[in-house]
Amino acid sequence: xxxxxxxxxxxxxxxxxxxxxxxxxxxxxxxxxxxxxxxxxxxxxxxxxxxxxxxxxxxxxxxxxxxxxxxxxxxxxxxxxxxxxxxxxxxxxxxxxxxxxxxxxxxxxxxx
Amino acid sequence: xxxxxxxxxxxxxxxxxxxxxxxxxxxxxxxxxxxxxxxxxxxxxxxxxxxxxxxxxxxxxxxxxxxxxxxxxxxxxxxxxxxxxxxxxxxxxxxxxxxxxxxxxxxxxxxxxxx
Numbered sequence: 444x445x446x447x448x449x450x451x452x453x454x455x456x457x458x459x460x461x462x463x464x465x466x467x468x469x470x471x472x473x474x475x476x477x478x479x480x481x482x483x484x485x486x487x488x489x490x491x492x493x494x495x496x497x498x499x500x501x502x503x504x505x506x507x508x509x510x511x512x513x514x515x516x517x518x519x520x521x522x523x524x525x526x527x528x529x530x531x532x533x534x535x536x537x538x539x540x541x542x543x544x545x546x547x548x549x550x551x552x553x554x555x
Numbered sequence: 556x557x558x559x560x561x562x563x564x565x566x567x568x569x570x571x572x573x574x575x576x577x578x579x580x581x582x583x584x585x586x587x588x589x590x591x592x593x594x595x596x597x598x599x600x601x602x603x604x605x606x607x608x609x610x611x612x613x614x615x616x617x618x619x620x621x622x623x624x625x626x627x628x629x630x631x632x633x634x635x636x637x638x639x640x641x642x643x644x645x646x647x648x649x650x651x652x653x654x655x656x657x658x659x660x661x662x663x664x665x666x667x668x669x670x
Contacts, residue, residue, distance in 0.1 A: 477658075488661065492658065534598075538656070543590075545598040
C-alpha cells in the first residue's frame with residue numbers, strides 16, 4: 444500500500460541555518476503531495492503542496508519539489524527562524540482518491 | 556470565520572463508557588475525515604466521508620463509528636472505549652473540487668484519555 448517516510452527528528456538548528464527535512468513516498472499512480480505544519484497546541488495547517496511531477500510548492504520561504512524519479516518531496520528553507528519551531532508532516536493522496544497517508548512527523552527546534 | 560470545530564477539546568473517561576466527539580465545518584466542504592495522532596506514528600486516518608451518507612474506512616477504523624447525516628457535521632463515536640484509544644484526535648475537511656488535490660482544513664484537536 445501507499446506509504447510516506449520522513450526523516451526522524453528532532454532536528455535542532457540555530458536561527459538563520461538552512462533546513463532540509465527529507466520525505467520519500469511509495470504510491471501507485473500519481474499522488475498529490477503535501478507538507479503540513481503543526482504549531483504547539485494547534486491543529487495542522489497546510490504549508491505547501493504539489494499535485495504533479497516537477498511542480499514546486501512554496502510558502503513562507505519554504506519550498507519542496509515533487510520528484511517522481513526519486514519519489515521524494517523534501518522540504519527546504521534557506522534561513523529558519525525561531526517561529527518555525529513546529530512539527531512538520533509530509534502527506535500524500537492518490538489522484539481521485541480519498542485516503543490520506545501521513546508520515547510520522549519531524550519536530551524542528553530553532554534556537555535563537 | 557471559516558473553521559472546523561471539535562468538541563470537547565479534552566476528555567477523560569473510563570473503559571466501556573460510550574462517547575461522541577463532534578466535528579462541524581462551516582465551509583460547505585464535501586469531504587470530511589477523522590485522524591488520530593500518536594507519538595512516532597504521525598496521523599492515521601480512521602474514517603472519511605465523501606458526502607452526506609457516504610463514508611468509508613481509513614487505515615485504523617476498529618473500535619470507531621461515524622455518521623454523516625448532514626453536510627456540515629461528522630461525529631466520531633466510540634461505543635466501548637478502551638485504553639488503546641487514548642490519543643489526540645483531529646477532524647478535517649476539504650472542498651474536493653479536484654479529488655485528491657485539495658487542501659484539508661483541520662480542527663484544533665480533541666485529547667482523549669481512556670482509563
